[in-house]
Amino acid sequence: MAKTLAEKILSRVSGRDARAGDLVIAPVSRVMVHDSVIDAVIAGLRDLGRDRVWDTSRVAVFVDHAAPAPTPVVADSHRVLREWVRQQGIATFYDAGEGVCHQIMVEEGYCEAGTVIVGSDSHSNSYGAVGAFGAGMGATDIAVALALGRTWLRVPESIKVTFTGRPRKGVTIKDAIMRVVREIGTDGARYACVEFHGASALPQGDRITLAGMTTEMGAKAGIVVGTPEAPDWLFPDHGAAYANEVRIDLSALEPQIAVPPRVDQVVDVSEAVGQPIDVVFLGSCTNGRLVDMRQVAATLRGRRIAPEVRLEVVPASRRQFEDAMADGTLLALSAAGGVIGSSGCGPCLGRTGGVLAGSEVCLSTANRNYRGRMGSADASIYLGSPYVAAVAALTGVIDDPRPYLEATDEELDALIARRRAERPGRGAASVRSGDRSRELMLSAARSGVAMEIDD
Amino acid sequence: MSRAWVFGDDLDTDQIVPGRYAPFMVGQDKFHLYAFCDARPGFAKEVRAGDILVGGENFGCGSSREYAVAALAKLGVGGIVAKSFARIFFRNCVNLGIPVVESDEASTLVHDADEVALDLVAGVLRSPAGDARLRPVAPFAREILDAGGVVAYLRAHGDFPKLA
Structure with a gap:
């Protein structure tokens, strides 16, 4: 048989x-x-x-x-x-x-x-x-x-x-x-x-x-x-x-978002547009590899993330970490305002490296959004792709990443500015230390990431 | 008689013991005190040895953490009756000797805080509103449960129960 x-x-x-x-x-x-x-x-x-x-x-x-x-x-x-x-x-x-x-x-x-x-x-x-x-x-x-x-x-x-x-x-x-x-x-x-x-x-x-x-x-x-x-x-x-x-x-697939607190509560990204995000987690065994980090760096295109948003990057392994370091991807993500954590599970299960406070909203590239998974039981976790994570980091809200990838530089700045302006006041704007010019961030991103990155 | 604690569908192990209260976060002697601390505050204090948990579909889904089951065992939970169980949770319960039994009727018949009695021999969960019929437990799992868990079984027999 x-x-x-x-x-x-x-x-x-x-x-x-x-x-x-x-x-x-x-x-x-x-x-x-x-x-x-x-x-x-x-x-x-x-x-x-x-x-x-x-x-x-x-x-x-x-x-x-x-x-x-x-x-x-x-x-x-x-x-x-x-x-x-x-x-x-x-x-x-x-x-x-x-x-x-x-x-x-x-x-x-x-x-x-x-x-x-x-x-x-x-x-x-x-x-x-x-x-x-x-x-x-x-x-x-x-x-x-x-x-x-x-x-x-x-x-x-x-x-x-x-x-x-x-x-x-x-x-x-x-x-x-x-x-x-x-x-x-x-x-x-x-x-x-x-x-x-x-x-x-x-x-x-x-x-x-x-x-x-x-x-x-x-x-x-x-x-x-x-x-x-x-x-x-x-x-x-x-x-x-x-x-x-x-x-x-x-x-025919649209970018997908899992809405808290269930992994199967999944909608097309269009239904979650505008949801404010406080923390973006890029990592885990699901999406913590070089390709994922490159997709984020490519989407950022030398821009810094929104001042009120925290971006936590945790490579899935030392190999992925070092590959992303060697090709400039990690430099681009750090210069954009990301925090690079040591390889491991990171905050995915709420034990270490940037856990969530009550009422905070996270966009995570990981695999679970249960109540309490990443810290406080009162936090909310949306799951999405690295592209969605990148846009959430840039704008502070969930949005369809595709227009950002297609936009000219001027259009991209306008898109980001509009979404940031619409975002309700949350958190506090952080000064980003370091002094990378946009040119340097761009060249770091470019050295690692061909702009026509594999989809 | 023991008390029934009724839960809904898709109760995940993060609800049973949140990861931040894992034994190796708070200590082997304390983690069970956080059982259902978010989902059902007060549970760990009020639960009595022999109490029965009643649930819906997919009870114990999510993380494989055995300490969720170990916490229930430490608190003396006498059995879990649900429409269906998540697979790792089911295995963990069998391994640690907590009877896990499927029943289509229990979650509608039994209400929270009801006085209930789990009768595995008769195959029913007795409750004020009537007896909820239980599905038979597979012989392989039953042998392990009867021994009090897989460790006790293996210590006594040296190997797994014989397969049919």
Whole structure:
């Protein structure tokens, strides 16, 4: 019988003819653990009566969720983590500042296509970017996987998402996946695997955006079909059964906005135009890569951000950080008034690096906008693409980024001035220190960013 | 008898324990005191051992944080009955030994602060307005729950329950 990607992978690793609905015991090719849950994982292993992980070469440990440590309690937890890593003899250890676990897992090649990887983070679905069955689990499940090298899984039904066409300038794969979440809802893919068709030619970073955000639909895994990393056997059979199918024509797609406090409360940007923004967060495993930072720098075109707005830039990994530093993108973002944070999760989950106050409104390029996610429970978080983030930083409001990308220099200044004037008085205007002239900012942006940046 | 705490659809784990009150932010001995601190202030003080949470669709969605479940376990929550559960949350509850049971009827039949009793043997949640029928728990999960969680199960048996 024809099989989905999930059925193929789980059949292969479990040695059974696995069908949706079956339970299987699956060997894992790697276990990912991060700082946020390390105490519970260590306690779980101890409670299981195990001194050692099953295979030190297959364990990857990261300090990214609250890094560098914001409080003495966190610092102490990190100290315990490092001690554990040393005692266990785990070489694949990335300390504070190296970046978000998922970005590193994929870009440094720790995710083997066609295998099962479990991680202590819900966005471990990201490993489907290269064709792995990545699933997020809680600390005790992770402790069990560390002890046994195996986990139990219910073979998921699959949902087929097919992309056609090319997005227009100013529309990104983030808009595409938000459109999918809008279609499927936060629980529409519960227990399921989301299979992406028509996405194999996308850059690896875009595929991480897709696979990682399947978590926001309740999915167990999200896998891109036909990635360059996938072995020959890894394709869904013709005639495989899907629980649901969604088709998105990228060429007709508008920039999308997720309205707080739900990730599936998604509207076309036109319905959110004028919403005042106090803080812009550019980062996370969803949109913290070089391409995302370049899109923002390209949209700013040497302009400084609105004086009342804070722009927080947190590259997803040291590799992305250094690439953006080397090509001038970070200089352009800093000169524009952005604050560059060390690579990691940053304020995405409200623990470090510019968390939100009550009544503040944030435009975030990350993946969640729940109440309290980035700090105060009274803050509001809108989700959008890096282009939308750039315009929010420039003007202090949500707006359709496309006219800004098409505008001449004079038109751009007029657009920005008009939106800033319409924005109700909020926050306080900050003087930007430093003395970069517009010419220097422009040349920095240009050296990194061709103005006809890839969309 | 125990008290029912009724919640709506799509209750996410940030509502159960906000990330800023993670154990490693506030300490292993305190994080459970912040359970539902935004969504239901006073919960952690008023909840009694054996109380039952009742919810709608997709209970426990969002972050995989097991400490949301650990907080409920520490507070002695005796079970969770909802229309459906988010997958990681469901696993975490099984692993930590909190009965998680699906029921289409509970969220309409049971009101907040009702006196209820979870009867897994009879497969019902008893409430003043009547019995809400529960869906059977899968044998694999049931074996782990009966042992008091996956750690206790593995300590006793050395491996996962046998698959059918």
